[in-house]
Amino acid sequence: MKVSQEGLIPYGEGIGDQCLDGTKERSCNQLLIESDVTEKLPLNVNYTFYGRNYSSVYICENGLISFEDCKGFCKNQTDLRASSVPVIAGIWQDIILFDFHSSGGNFKVPYAYYKERTNNNENSGCFVESKEKIEQHLQRGFGERLSYFNLTHMLISTWHAIDNTNGTVQIVIATEDGERDTYALLIYNEWNVTEEQRMQIGFSAGCDEKYFPLSSIAGTSNIGVPGVYAFRIDQRDIIDPSKGSNILYRFIL
DSSP states (O other), X not given: OOOOGGGSOOOSGGGTOEEEOSSSSOOSOOOEEGGGEEOOEEEEEEEEETTEEEEEEEEETTTEEESSOOHHHHHTTOOGGGOSSOEEEEEESOOOBOOBOTTTTOBOOOOEEEEEEXXXXXXXXXXXXHHHHHHHHHXXXXXXXXXXXXXXXXXXXXXXXXXXXXXXXXXXXXESXXXXXXXXXXXXXXXXXXXXXXXXXXXXXXXXXOEEEOSOOTTOOSSSSTTEEEEEOSSSSOBOTTTSSOOOOOOOO
């Protein structure tokens, strides 16, 4: 799977993202605590997931985010189907994150990024660019159903240079003032999946209530852009615009 760099939502320390780093070598803010999970991160508005509103988030270094404390889940590498907390898994496995350098192909330390961007941020240019890209992806999937949606808040989590490659995974959550629809994008850039890798990708409401897995990410998409997937996530079921209904399917890769 390969998505052009232009398909990713802007990210990085250079535009104000916070670095999620389990090591002590980097100078950026150290947000990771035990079990490779951030502390509780407050959000500016509520984001709705499976019909419930959440005002904070936790981010796991191994490719997922949760709206409740997920340290135990991440530490034990629990099967996504057995999650007791609400999670979105972009690539749930024991991944290794590297700072990959073009000069010689050397690497430094694991890292990932987090940022909530709003229409009130100082970096308005970055917000506008991110908003345009997100809305383009959502428009491809939801068309006229998106005509009334005015994106005001976005939560962007990025795992870059996975397993010492240039592979990058993003989970993007978008909402309008926390009062209207909430959407999620899963974006995979230059990502190659092998049969030996067992990765879990999808959504879980927690407590065995609801579970929506992706069956494959290898060169596919549900909106016609290879490596990009769009979903509406605020309802009691995940809405896949390519299905017309909420069909569950297995995801073992």
